Amino acid sequence: MPKTYEPIATYTVPSAQASYTFTSIPSTYTDLILVADMSTGGSANYPSVRLNGDTASNYSRTYINGDGSSASSSRNTESYMTVFGNQITASRVNFIMHFMNYSNTTTNKTALSRKNDASGVMGATVHLWRSTAAINSILIGSQTSDTFSIGTTFTLYGIKAA
């Protein structure tokens, strides 16, 4: 039985930097999984993703959050695929993001993310990128020119269906 869940690339931030981009993503998988474990230089950097360099308002999301005392839900149209749309409060946070059928050229792209801030907001988000293009690059960055701190890791995996 062939391997179907493979690491494509991993990156560890060597010194504070504002963004990192996975490029030349092969189209040979069915789904992509982005795993991020990070700390930031500030407290309000709103870690987000952009696909294929698209900076237009072609993204939207619906999410449910819990902040330790209450649950909430909202929706946005935006120029980022926002993962943390709130102030990060823990010294270290993580998120896992699934890009489903990322290389098909027929449907718009849907992604699911789970974000975890142990002293702030945790939640689940469904994201839409209104493009039928295959995803070939993923930028992880900040919406406020903040930076990711040294030791932050981003790892991209591919899953291949039979």
Next chain:
Amino acid sequence: MLNNTVALLGGGAPPEVGDFESIATTTVGAGGSSSIVFSSISGTYKHLQIRAIAQGSGVATNWSMTFNGDTNNANYYSRHLLYGDGSTAGAVANQTLVGITGGSLAPSTTSMTAANIIDLLDFSNANKYKTLRVLAGYDTNGAGVALLGSGLWMNTSAITSITLTPYGGTFAQYTQFALYGVK
């Protein structure tokens, strides 16, 4: 994973085997499909994962999972859902529906699909009931839902088949369900 770890500790190269393997994939054609069945599921895995993009034939809805042909909902299935619909965070149990809610179906508009990831744990163990978790949702830039779910099938049988059925209408073209096994 254990085999890989042992090999590394022994100084050798990790074996080219998979701990996460593709079992089967179904893609819905132009005519749509009223249900999808994964059958003859091998008990050689520890856990199962279903990953899917899905669109329905009408309004947005959810889809259900039943196991081994068991449709006796009153006795065997239980589920709880936590959802956010863009304005409200809520929770439901859906006890009147057959089977366990497996995830979301996007409405039949444009080319947008729901995303669904379901983990079925220890599915072949014949000594305990079966549990699962759901992460799912869809967004159509103006509507959508993010969904977290849990399910229980109160049966000790190993799961050998899974039937996926929309709560209304059919699965539309381009819907794709992929079943994976985790060792």
